[in-house]
Amino acid sequence: MTDFLLQPKNADGPVFKAPWEATAFGLVLALHKAGAFTWPEWASYLTAAIESAQAQGDADIGDTYYEHWLAALEAIAQEKKLTGINELVLRKDQWKSAYLNTPHGQAVELSAGV
Amino acid sequence: MSNSEDHDHDHDHDHTAPPPELELRVKALESLLVEKGLVNPDTLNEIIDTYEHRVGPRNGAQVVAKAWTNAKFRQALLADATDAVASLGFMGRQGEHLKVVENSASVHNLVVCTLCSCYPWTVLGLPPAWYKSAPYRSRAVSEPRAVLAEFGTQLADTTRVQVWDSTAELRYLVLPQRPAGTEGWSEAQLAALVTRNAMIGVEVVNPPETNEASR
Incomplete structure (x- = not known):
């Protein structure tokens, strides 16, 4: 079993694979800085998200780490009443419509999806 | 005209392809949290910039090289690493404590976080993917020597081998042994030898000749 060694180990490597990972990461630190939760509280949500992904068959070799991070962020944001599930789903659909309603090459604004 | 098989969107440019689901979920959260005033967009950008560009294993390498060349700093570092690294300008944001564990001929230290991925961000930046993987998190504890062998x-x-399990409140940094053949080297020269993996404890810092030979 050397599966974790498939990941780059010598080079420092890119910190984030995609911009959404960086944003999800930054949102947690920003919320923590604003006092929305303590760091041990956050760690417990992250641990729970990792365990839940493993239970659903995620091999958890490090490449899905920010997916766990995002799931934990959604969970703690709801638990702390920073946002609600309905609001999140609605907003996600608005963004999707905004993309579909925006001509290619133009900046996508949320208002285009309302 | 069949549009269900049209993957490349080259027919006309009347819309923008929506990004993947994960990105939409992040955009939804970000826009809501900013709108409610719970997250300041400038703070968010500053945090991302810091972790993408400004913190990384070079901070830790500087700490190690200083400890190798300055006995007083080494003593302070082993007594209270949080304070000692703060004196070099490296401060934690999560209120976590840092502990430095020193390698010697009789003890080799290895760091893991078995529960998630707690890691000394201020001195090493963000962890590599393998550190966050389930196999590393379990095997570093169950068979540390086999894990070390896989890193050569x-x-x-x-x-x-002493394994340290990190927590949200307490993170570890390994102080590797200074390699032979570096007598009289400057801090900057020494820092260049120190790798991230050596500060996690999966590798040792090789003498300079070995480094040249392996390149």
Whole structure:
């Protein structure tokens, strides 16, 4: 079993694979800085998200780490009443419509999806 | 005209392809949290910039090189690493404490976070993917010598391996042994030898000749 060694180990490597990972990461630190939760509280949500992904068959070799991070962020944001599930789903659909309603090459604004 | 098979969107440009689901979920959260005033967009950008560009293993390498060349700093670092690294300008944001564990001929230290991925961000930046993987998190504890061997690290049989399990409140940094053949080297020269993996404890810092030979 050397599966974790498939990941780059010598080079420092890119910190984030995609911009959404960086944003999800930054949102947690920003919320923590604003006092929305303590760091041990956050760690417990992250641990729970990792365990839940493993239970659903995620091999958890490090490449899905920010997916766990995002799931934990959604969970703690709801638990702390920073946002609600309905609001999140609605907003996600608005963004999707905004993309579909925006001509290619133009900046996508949320208002285009309302 | 069949549009269901049209993957490349080259027919006309009347819309923008929506990004993947994960990105939409992040955009939804970000826009809501900013709108409610719970997250300041400038703070968010500053945090991302810091972790993408400004913190990384070079901070830790600087700490190690200073400890190798300055006995007083080394003593302070082993007594209270949080304070000692703060004196170099490296401060934690999560209120976590840092503990430095020193390698010697008799003890080799290895750091893991078995529960998630707690890691000394201020001195090492963000963890590599393998550090966050389930196999590393479990095997570093159950068979540390096998894990070390996979990183090419062979220890003497007489060297004891000590594994440190990080938590949200307490993170560890390994102070590797200074390699032979570096007498009289400057801090900057020494820092260049120190790798991230050596500060996690999966590798040792090789003498300069070995480094040249392996390149």
